[in-house]
Structure formats: structure tokens, C-alpha cells
Amino acid sequence: MFEVQLSAGVIEYEDTGGDGPVLVFIHGLIMDGSGWRHVVARLRTEYRCIVPTWPLGGHRKPMNEDGDLSFLGIAGLVGDFLTALDLRNVTLVQNDWGGAQLLLGTRGSDRVGRLVLTSCEAFDNYPPKPARLIVAAAKVPGGLRIVMAVLGTRLGRRGPGTWGWMSKRPVPKEVIDAWFRPATVDRDIRRDLAKYLNTVPSRAELLEIAERNAAFTGPVLIVWATEDKMMPVAHARRLAGLYPDARLVEIEDSYTLLPEDQPERLAETIGEFLAATADTSRQ
Numbered sequence: 001m002f003e004v005q006l007s008a009g010v011i012e013y014e015d016t017g018g019d020g021p022v023l024v025f026i027h028g029l030i031m032d033g034s035g036w037r038h039v040v041a042r043l044r045t046e047y048r049c050i051v052p053t054w055p056l057g058g059h060r061k062p063m064n065e066d067g068d069l070s071f072l073g074i075a076g077l078v079g080d081f082l083t084a085l086d087l088r089n090v091t092l093v094q095n096d097w098g099g100a101q102l103l104l105g106t107r108g109s110d111r112v113g114r115l116v117l118t119s120c121e122a123f124d125n126y127p128p129k130p131a132r133l134i135v136a137a138a139k140v141p142g143g144l145r146i147v148m149a150v151l152g153t154r155l156g157r158r159g160p161g162t163w164g165w166m167s168k169r170p171v172p173k174e175v176i177d178a179w180f181r182p183a184t185v186d187r188d189i190r191r192d193l194a195k196y197l198n199t200v201p202s203r204a205e206l207l208e209i210a211e212r213n214a215a216f217t218g219p220v221l222i223v224w225a226t227e228d229k230m231m232p233v234a235h236a237r238r239l240a241g242l243y244p245d246a247r248l249v250e251i252e253d254s255y256t257l258l259p260e261d262q263p264e265r266l267a268e269t270i271g272e273f274l275a276a277t278a279d280t281s282r283q
Helices: 033-043 071-084 099-106 129-138 143-151 154-158 173-185 187-197 203-215 233-242 263-276
Strands: 002-006 009-015 022-026 048-053 090-096 112-120 220-225 246-251
Touching: 002 071, 009 033, 009 071, 022 033, 022 071, 033 048, 033 090, 033 173, 033 263, 071 099, 071 187, 090 099, 099 112, 099 203, 112 263, 129 143, 129 187, 143 154, 143 173, 143 187, 173 187, 203 233, 220 233, 220 263, 233 246, 246 263
Parallel strands: 022 048, 022 090, 090 112, 112 220, 220 246
Antiparallel strands: 002 009, 009 048
């Protein structure tokens, strides 16, 4: 595990190393980089895979007390991370959280060459409707502590409208325990998470940010779970029409967490896209 100091605090990340094209991964709320473990295992021989843990509630080290962890501030950290490591012509690969679109729609980044968007927040779906209870909880003193207690129960982890709608198959207990532990036991991690949840922009602003993504002309791969209960499949088709150079692949037998439910198929799809766009991304 490596660390990099950014303006808002320390970001931990894994780096497979190597001279191959660089992939930087983005995970979702109350998760860490291990959500990409199966996909990275299949791509690491040909690509340099960098897997940060973003400060979205699954991070182990609290960020600076005065750090900008607002909705758009954390998206900006993605760009700061690329700059701090001096990464160029990067492929951003994301699932669940919509940080890549937020970055490109607000600050832009000439360090990003390609995008891979897999079943994720888009347009005004921040957060998805079933997850909006956590936003309401963040506004109430002690609310996030109660939410994390609920997520420690079987119903909280596999019930409808909770994490049972995130993956079709249960995430291994040791993995999901690691995701949830920081925000369960550390009030400073909950403080960081609340900063994000309490600053979701208006629907109008979210849609404006989404439309600005049309300025990104690099190759874009959109991979969506046909049975997704959180991220509408219609959004995948809207995204495919938004970017000038986009292709859409739909995968069956999966919910939002494609890296958990269908890692082999997802890695294969990403690999084919990267091979097909290798020359384009270097232009």
C-alpha cells in the first residue's frame, strides 16, 4: 500500500507497477479499492493498475479536519491525485460513484485519455433513490452511526433497498466488513462522509455538470448491468449518446457491482476496449 499527501489529506492506494498503460480505478460509497480486486487481477499483466481508496466512508485514515470533502471537492481530488503522481493519458475506470463525470464536468483534466463507466451514478441520480436515506441520516446528529449499525445486520447488508440491491451475489463477509468498519468505529471517518453527503448539488446543477461531459472527446466505454436496481439502464444509453466517441456494452446476471457479480466478463470487456482504442488514446 502506498500513500500520497493531497490538500485534503492522505490517500492510500495500491499500484501494480509496470510500464503498461495506466488505469486508475474509482469505487463507490462506503467501499475501498478492494472492490476492484478481481478485475485488477485479470488486467495487471498488461496494464499498470492504480487503485486508490477515496474518502467516501471506507477509507481507513481520516482526512484533514478542514479538508474540502464536499460533493465536488472529492471529485476534484481525483484530478489532484493524477497530478500528484504525474500520471498522463490515464484511463479512469469507475463503478457506482460518478466521480469521473463530476471531475470532467467541473474541472476537466487533460491527464485523462479514456473513460470506462460501469453501472454508476449519472445525470441527476446522485445518490440513487434507494440510497437517499443515508443523505437524510447525515443531516441528523448521530444519524450516520445508526446507519452503520443497520449495515452491520443481515437485513442491512442483503435487504431490498440496501446492499442487497448492490450485488446479486453476497460480497464476501471479510471484504464487506473491511468496507464498513471505518465508518462504524471512527467518528472522524463519519465526519468525512457527512461532508460529502451534505453537499449534493441541486438537480439542475447535476444535469449541467453531466452535459459538460460532452466536451470530452476521448474514447468512452459504458458497461451496464441489465438488472441494475440502482442505476437506470436508460442512463447508460443517454451516456452513450452524450460522449462523441462512446460504445455501450450491457451485461446480464448482475446488479450495480459488476466487479463483484461479473468480474471476468467485465475485465474481458475492458481489455477489448483498451486494445481497440490504444492508438486513439495516444493521439
